Amino acid sequence: MPLLQVENLGVSFRSTPVVHDVSFTVDKARTLGIVGESGSGKSMSLLAATGLLGPGAVVNGRTLFDGTDLVTASPRHLRSIRGRDIGFVFQDPSSNLHPLVPIGRQIGEALTAHHRLDRKTVRRRVIELLDEVGIPRAQERLDDHPVHFSGGMRQRVMIAIALANNPQLVIADEPTTALDATVQASILALLRRLQQDHGMALVLVSHDLAVVSELADDVVVMRSGRVVESGPVDRVYNAPTHSYTVELLEPLAQPVAAPAGPRPERPELVRIENLTKGFRISRKEHRPVLWDIDLRIGEGEIVGLVGESGSGKSTLSRIVTGLDVADTGTVSFRGTSYVASGKRRPVVDPQVRRSIQMVFQDPYGSLNPRRKIAQILAAPFELSTDLPGPQIRRRVGELLESVGLPGDFADRYPVQLSGGQRQRVAIARALALDPALVVADEPVSALDKTTARQIVELLRSLRDERGTSLLFVSHDLGVVSALCDRVAVLHDGVIVEQGYTDEVFADPAHDYTRTLLGAVPGSTRKETVDA
Template identity: 60%
Template structure:
């Protein structure tokens, strides 16, 4: 008997006299104690279907069909009845906990609100209950952390706090919308284990929304695949992975490179000659002076309100050669982004140095990259929406590097901007749009176009695909490969996704707590890891053994 069933759900949005259909005739059901996965690319209608079924869409959305929870049709209940069900009987875990947690309220207060919204509980009893919840979701030393604010928690800890809020009243159903996206593989694995353990302990039904079939393979009993607002395939997980029927499902499985890429050497660069492949695969490129060298980097700083200093990096050294892509991997807090900021000249190391073609440009003291070389090192940030000016069109954003660094006439700048858009495979129509009018993948292409506008020697790509669906990830990876071949640019590719790194990079540097624990050719490090931490990262990859 289904606990929650959606039948022929249709969602349309009306704006300025125009209507857009986002969901068309979607049906699915989940039984107590089982996990249903909704899978598809961004824009496929996964989240809209669940928000529409549970009454969380704005008033301009029209929802038709039925969404039965314990026999009651949620689409026909009053707002008061819906509020009584949401939270108490249906718990929600959203994708970005930092955006969904109040920055000025403590973690304990916010978990407590999930309880007091439906029950009257004394202050002392409520605090004990919150402490129990923090312990249940795996927050260490809950007595010390209960009064922390969200910014004092890591990404994985914030997600655990969101799960604590979702299970606060022991609901019969939990809806988890992309709960592991942008988390590193070990944290991702721990969140999946936590959800499974809570489900077994409480008999909860779980709806797990994801774009990644590899992640889904580790948790789902049943899978529903969506595309363009419609269900294209639905089947038990074992059946779907063994014999997917729809071409779109087959494409998603093909794109789920986690694990698959780890058992083969990456493709040689398009610019390599056949005779060079054996050298690259053995990790023995023709010896030449590195393009960029990081030498004995050390970084420490004081945290606000604390006397002791925090060490973020210790004795980190690596090289980046011409036309090479080097991956920088490790868990959150391992120092990856700190290294990226130092290489890009956005942070000054406490000790050590970074040099470009033998010239030191970042070190303690007053050492700076000469103005003539500043365009040589550029950055692509993880969140393109945050790094693009929301009030500037794509054309203005892409023109800025030329305006600041060259004396080109306006007509020549316009021509170069148009060529840039074509180079990153975007239509010319995006030039007049604002970032909010672009998809996530389009915004990332604009960010990449801005970074390569002046044909830099090095691009620091800091988690450029972590928040993108898996097919868009594949497209961005292919774009980076092509830009490397066309421009000869080298990339320092920072990522927590080892599958992407294995598919794209030639060499990899593994970081743990600010130290390099292993580095070398990708195929050697991933096929025969020498450090226990590297093995732990590889063992945490979702779906590596099963299905994909």
């Protein structure tokens, strides 16, 4: 008998169905992967199956967990099961960990919610859990707050909370989204080890079929609230029967072949020389972030910047855009230095400020939720030009068209747009003043593969049609391989390798570059299949 059996599950909001006739099973000690793009109903199905949807949802069908129907169970009974018999690891640990409560207490609450335990027993168990999920010096970190942990370490804390009561089933909803390749690989390896050690069942939700292939025994593919394909992961991965599964299996972007002839010499647009940056943690402690950075970006060139979380990628991006200042070194735009070293805030010439724009990682946080899209896109013109209102409105329409959005989106608010549509608006805003350089900081990391592919094609067309240069910051080496002319590999604040992308990825000279390439999800399985 399966541990979890979902039968003909349906979910509706205000008589509008969003999940249709979904069925799947999870056997004891096995891993089920559920994949699909954003809005496919993956998370909605699991929330409905475990009774976590609000009163506005109408749920039909059955969800049998160890013989108990969770759809018809009382709220009290559900509370006794969730957290004790079913553990949850959610997508964003920053949003699901309380920022003001020490992590030791947060893990302890998962224990005391279901058991009467004294303080010493709780403390001992919390330390055991932190050790098990790989938090170094666990006993010393109990009183630390989430802000003191990296993204990968916060996710390990979430896994510790999910495992606190030795559940029979753990549901991990996008546990590696927006994590870099090496951290993602470590989280997947941790989940695999814990699943084997505890003999628990695991449901892994992801929009990336390569991630699922690393762990899952079986896979369910969802689209538009329906299951379109299911079966053993090897069969689905190697012989998919549905066109949508084939689409999900396609690489996010195809690597660009090396040119047959000599590579074009591009005039220099931006040069970074001898740049160093650090942050003061306390009166006595100064933590270096960037060391002696040298990098150039040519006119109409796309340069990739790759590295793990905490390597200094975003700090370098902020310095290049004039949002931060270096301790030493210079950044020059067409031969003129525009960011001076020192402690003061950077003062950038208005013309340079217009010529260098930024697209931030989070399309949800970078747009003002209280302003319509028309107001957001009009702001650059209102601040930097003397254009009259009718011309600004026309330019707003042209910007929306340039990023593939309908003109009527101008009257919408960001909340009415999907993640990919919001990122297109952010790109349109960056293009408003026809910049020479756009710095894109992880612009596709939180997007599903279909949406991310569209954003990559959009960025490529900007270079081809407008001649816009790009500094493309990413931990996705597949996208960098396809999009970027040259790549710089950043490790612990130092550029350890740089060169033409095809040459660096085909024959990496540094061990760290080889580590990054080896950590790409699905690479091992792909090599096995090809062999």
